Amino acid sequence: MEGLAWEAILAAGTFFFLGAISPGPSVMVVIRNTIVGGRSQGVACAIGHGIGFGIYAGSAVFGLIVLLENAPDAFLILQLIGVGLLTWYGYLMWNDEVNLDEKQDVDEGKIRRQGFIEGFSIAFFNPKIALFLVAVLAQVLEPGMGMGTKLAIGLLGMSIDMGWYLIVALALTGTGAVDWLRAKGVLIYRITAVALWLFAASVVVTLV
Numbered sequence: 001m002e003g004l005a006w007e008a009i010l011a012a013g014t015f016f017f018l019g020a021i022s023p024g025p026s027v028m029v030v031i032r033n034t035i036v037g038g039r040s041q042g043v044a045c046a047i048g049h050g051i052g053f054g055i056y057a058g059s060a061v062f063g064l065i066v067l068l069e070n071a072p073d074a075f076l077i078l079q080l081i082g083v084g085l086l087t088w089y090g091y092l093m094w095n096d097e098v099n100l101d102e103k104q105d106v107d108e109g110k111i112r113r114q115g116f117i118e119g120f121s122i123a124f125f126n127p128k129i130a131l132f133l134v135a136v137l138a139q140v141l142e143p144g145m146g147m148g149t150k151l152a153i154g155l156l157g158m159s160i161d162m163g164w165y166l167i168v169a170l171a172l173t174g175t176g177a178v179d180w181l182r183a184k185g186v187l188i189y190r191i192t193a194v195a196l197w198l199f200a201a202s203v204v205v206t207l208v
Contacts, residue, residue, distance in 0.1 A: 005136045008133060008140040012139035012153045013160060015136040016057075020164040025199050027030030029163045034172045044066070044115035048160020051070040052123030057157030058181045060133035061141070061150045070195075076207070085202035094193035119165070133157070161182040 027047055034042030123129060141152070 003146075003148075005142075005145060008142070008149060009152050009156060011140045012136060013138075013156050016157045017164070019132055019136070019158075020161050025126070026087075026119075026122055026165070027168060028195060029089065029118055030168050031172065032170050032189070033115040033118060033193060037115060038171040039169065041111040041115035042173060043166060044050070044112040045119035045167050046162060048116035048119030049123045049165050050119075050158050052120040053129060053161040054154065054158025055124060056129050056133055057161075058154035060130070062186050081125050083200045083203050085121060086196045086203075089122070090193040090196035090200070092188055106110035107184050123161075135164040150195055165191045 030042060030045050030049065033045035137153070141150075
């Protein structure tokens with residue numbers, strides 16, 4: 001049985017970690033879900049994002065580069081979906097109202113589903129994640145690399161991404177940060193909306 005290529009795995013893990021902690025729309029969506037639904041929704045959003053990222057990581061390891069080379073139209077469609085999604089989330093945040101009533105009855109299952117779907121969507125339809133993974137994996141993958149190494153890199157990407165956003169969600173709810181964010185909710189929502197629109201615009205610029 002072929003051994004694992006630990007040098008490639010560690011290199012990929014370093015890149016995954018640096019990418020996860022970089023500011024961007026993903027952390028904003030996790031923060032937004034934590035503000036709205038507390039720990040349950042924030043954690044569900046983090047899990048959804050990790051799974052979405054994990055699908056990308058696995059796809060990249062096992063053939064995303066081939067897809068980009070041989071089916072550019074499919075990737076263009078993915079980019080356009082990503083632009084639309086970022087624009088729509090920005091619109092929702094700009095016009096949303098922050099509910100400060102923490103005593104209201106909530107459907108835990110519903111808020112978890114909402115958090116999971118938003119987290120998954122912002123990862124899965126983010127074309128820059130695909131480009132990031134292709135750029136990273138092109139540096140660490142080698143011809144003939146074993147299946148075990150490829151699986152390890154894909155799972156590591158998902159674990160690091162999910163773990164980081166779980167830390168974000170849990171750290172916020174473990175302190176008075178959520179109360180402070182709720183108090184500044186409208187301002188934070190609108191800053192986030194502008195950031196999402198700028199991110200969407202940066203994707204459009206790469207297409208023209």
